[in-house]
Amino acid sequence: MIFTELVLENFGPYAGKNIINLRPETEDNHRPIILIGGMNGGGKTTLMDAIRLALYGQRAQCSTRNNLSYTDFLLQAINNQATFKDITRIELAFEHIVDDQWQTFRISRQWTNNPKDGKDTLGILNGEWPDTALANTWDEYIETLLPLGISNLFLFDGEQVKELAEQDTPPQSVIDAIQSLLGLELVERLAVDLEVLVSRKRKALANKSQLKNLEEIEGKLNHYNQEEADAKQAQASLQTQLKRAQNKFKEASEKFRIEGGKIAAEKSNLDQQIEILKNTINAEKQVMIELASNTLPLSLISPLLTQAKSQIDTELQLQQAELARTILEQRDQRLLSYLETLKLTQDKFSKIQSFLKQEYDNLNQDNTLNNKTWFGISEEELKQLVNLLDHQLPLQLALAQKSTKTLQQLEGELDSKEREVNVAASPEDYQKLTDTLTLAQQEVGQCQSAYQVGEQRLKDAQKAIEKIKKELRNYSEEAIDKQNNEHLIKSAAKVQNTLQLFKERLTLKKLNKLEGEVTECFRYLLHKSDLVHRVVIDTYNFSLSLYDPNGKSVPKHRLSAGEKQLLAIAFLWGLARVSGRNLPIAIDTPLGRLDSSHRNNLVERYFPTASHQVILLSTDTEITQKELQQLQEQDAIAHQYLLEYNSAQRQTTVHPNRYFW
Template sequence: MIFLELVLQNFGPYFGKQVINLDPKIDKDNSCPIILLGGMNGGGKTTLMDAIRLALYGPRAQCSTRGNLSYGDFLTQCVNSHAPTNEKTRIELAFEHIENDKPVKYRVVRTWEKNPKDGKDHLGILDIRENDEWLDTALVNIWDEYIENLLPVGISNLFLFDGEQVKELAEQEIPPPIVVDAIRALLGLELAERLAVDIEILTNRKRKELADTKDLANLEEIEQKLKQQEEEYQATKEVEISLATSLKDAEKEQQEAFDKFISEGGKIAAERTQLEKQRDQKKAETEESRQGMCELAADVLPLALIEPLLTQAQTQAEKEFRISQAQIARDILFERDKRLLNWMSQVGISEEQIDKIKTFLDQDVETLNSSFLQPEELWLLADAETLSQLGNVLYYLQNTKNLAKQQLGIFKNKEEEIITLERQVQTAASPEDYNKLVQALQKAQNHVAEVKANWEATRRRVTELEDVIEKLKKDLKEYTVQTIDRKNREHIIAASAKVQDTLKIFREKLTLRKLNKLEVEVTECFRYLLHKSDLVHRVAIDTHSFSLSLYDLQGTPVPKHRLSAGEKQLLAIAFLWGLARVSGRRLPVAIDTPLGRLDSSHRSNLVERYFPSASHQVILLSTDTEIGQKEVQALRENEAIAREYLLKYDSSTRQTTVQPGYFW
């Protein structure tokens, strides 16, 4: 499907007739995917999206400004305020698609005036054959069914979307129900579910045909109960989903209150008494250490001031002691030599021999004197006991010095601990602020507890209703087996039950197959857009809620909160892109405000990687700050833009005109 042309006449801010060529074909042989429309905020970009939706779906269109207005009031609201009373408001959308392997072109025309009769517009479908157009009245009567086969309204928001929708999808853990329904429709999962419902209707119809009056009454009573329980189940399930969202919000507020409680000194204020007690204990330990150091100073520690003198005295004493010992030894040897010479004289040794021996002994004594008895004044005159006491003092002094260093280190550590504790006490909140922080935290905690209690009660009720519904279905089946299935048409019901079982297996396998393919496509799209291959290796999709889970290369879950806001939006866009690729539908993609909340790097990724590849036709509605001069130049250089328009808004007349070209 390709949008060829959009014509607006007196619609919203568009005064008069405005024609926008949307055909991506530049000439017969060349085409580019992007149709770029620039406009400032409030200049009519969203109105163009509404016009496309309104042309296709009429009363069923999900337009941005409709709200709770009736269709007639909405049409009146869309009439240009300066339009002449005799001119009608008009929207035309020409498009092309393949039908029976042949291209066909239609022009959808909707016209109305203020306060339209019966609250409706006038619909016309023109069949375009070459340059001729002729009204196809038969197609007008079945238009809703026809367009549902091309672009169902349920999935239109997945192809015609805006930046705020992407932001909302990125911030939610679980896609909203309307998106889930659209995903099921896009993947074709709703067909199997619709078939299951149709078979159930057929089965119930056959049961009623086969039952007698009493059986029919009992059967209808069971069915009525089942219907009531299913309605209550759906309502309760919606409440449970809402409460789950509220619980996440409440837990987020509780975490914020707790973070504020910590950052503003609430936790320290709560521990003030304990901190002050620790501080006083440290002060006592410091004083005890100080006292121990005083005791050391009162003992031999002051002698450390003259330790070099004491060491010098010890050295001198030892030296004098050795000299004294050598003198004693010399005197002993001298007396012995004397006796030896006398003896030798007595035993008749010759004088010549005695003189030689005496000369030798004199030389030996001289050598002894020169080696050990150097001439030096002995001034310390310390005895052996004094020398021993001096050695003991020096040894004890060294141990005392080591102990003093250890005590000093302990003293410094205690003082640092005291300073740290005093700083913590000083950063504690005041009693008034502490009470406010505690009250805010308690309020948040109470709110979480209340919401969680309601959520758990609702969840239990959902489980109870599931059990009740299952029992009623079982009773209905047993009732059928006992009273009705004995009839001549029991094979229809039995066959339906088998078909339901088979269909259930088929739905499960179809869902897994589709989702497996979707996971591959979303992962590929996300990694391609993210351009950061090491962050996420695989994207998994839950088969029930369609919520996304991320895993790295090692298979470890990657929490979504680790992603930046821009990365989350890229993930949402990758999800929509993957859906479009898996669906197999060749449909145009229109994006309003595509880059408003992305930083420069993520914008560059979308401009270079997503926009040219999102579809065969991509309609971009952008402000000058989203697709700026740099981005549009990149798209032009890549030959991705087929046509450019500027929505020129005149604030004085509050009118918008469509002009060729872009901001630059």
């Protein structure tokens, strides 16, 4: 099967008629990849929805449908610029082998603002001719080509891969798709058909009383079968509600944190810390006041005090010199008196007297060079000044500097704490944040309780079904034991047992092959090929277990987010290879959370070989210029398109032969 063309007319953001060539070839050279680039919200997912809608119509699992009725969904999908008379149309052309020959089909769905019977109008071209009979049985026919149950394994987006990677056990929808893809549902269908056959035989063989009992039992069985179907449907809806409530609670928690709720919750602690800081700062300021009330202010005139010390030294020297001069003068007077008693000649006496006078004059001259006296303090007072300059002031300056540094640090911490208080939510806003968070938490609790109740309802219905089936088998053995067709009923029971054994062995065989394919694909995509040696798939719930080369289990939580995503992709790739179905693959948001090495492996190894036709819907941050060049060097790209969205007009324009670069 090959998609060859997609036509969108007034669908979603696509105004007018838009034609996209999907044929995986150029100039008769096969190139598997059709690359479609667009920013988020630009219409990539709408293209994927268009393919699904064309194939499955009312049954399509489109991203924007949610709980809308099909009529409301069709009306919602009409382009906002379309007039009341304009037609909205989707066409998907594809080729498929019929009787060993390629045959072209074109699916056309169209509707207006007033769709007929609330539905679209379906038309099928088989070759060049309309095929009304095929259009009437299209739902059955498409199930033979690309069954709806497995479509999400071939038409998937990054979010599906992300969810599949993060869950330990695949969801029930994926399990059903895997069973369908591996052909396991055929055994289940045969078992159901045998039940129908046995039921008919029981009715044919039973008397009126037995028939009435059988009908009552089968009525109960039908009731509980319906109950089981309703419970499954309700459980799926409850799971969606639970997930939505969990996301809402996550958003409320994030908003509570970002908008200051956490700080507001700790406000009392912050206020206490601020009060302690203020008291510490006041105590430190008191220390500085005490320092300032002592001799510390004298440090402001320390140069003058040093000069004063020098002047005082000089003055003390003058005092000492004056004292010495007085002593010498008294000694000279005694000397002269003594010399007079020696009766020296007048000439010698005069010379001695002249000498002493000259010495005295010289001494007076030295003392009068700097004989200004300003302070007149004692030597003991000088010692006190020296002690002040050399010891007291340096010590008090060191204490003041330490106290100043401590005070600056404390004031910085106080400023930081006060800013934290300022950004905290007000009491009113804090109460709103708290109420929102509490309501979201209550909603999660209610949804979890409802989900558990729904789960119990489903288990009860399944248990009741098993009990009634056992009652039917017992009734068959007890009430119709002697009828002619007893052999058929017993044989059917044996066949069912054989079918169960066959299903188990077939499942084991298929899963063994699938394990090999998934292991090969995962190791091929990983850049750390020695991380995982073998992938094992559980036969009951299809969960994956990983083992290293030594046979030891590798917990999934040891894998990075990117490695988990590669494991999910390898799982889908292995399924496609084991199924043997030659189907196109379309991937929306293909490289969501992968690092550069994993991106490189996916671009080089997966995209060009995943299928004969690979449609990639990417943003500019996924298939970047580097990845584009890699794919071009491999001659893997057949066509490329750029979806350019005009937010003012809410329209998307399709530019062929273009990408972001």
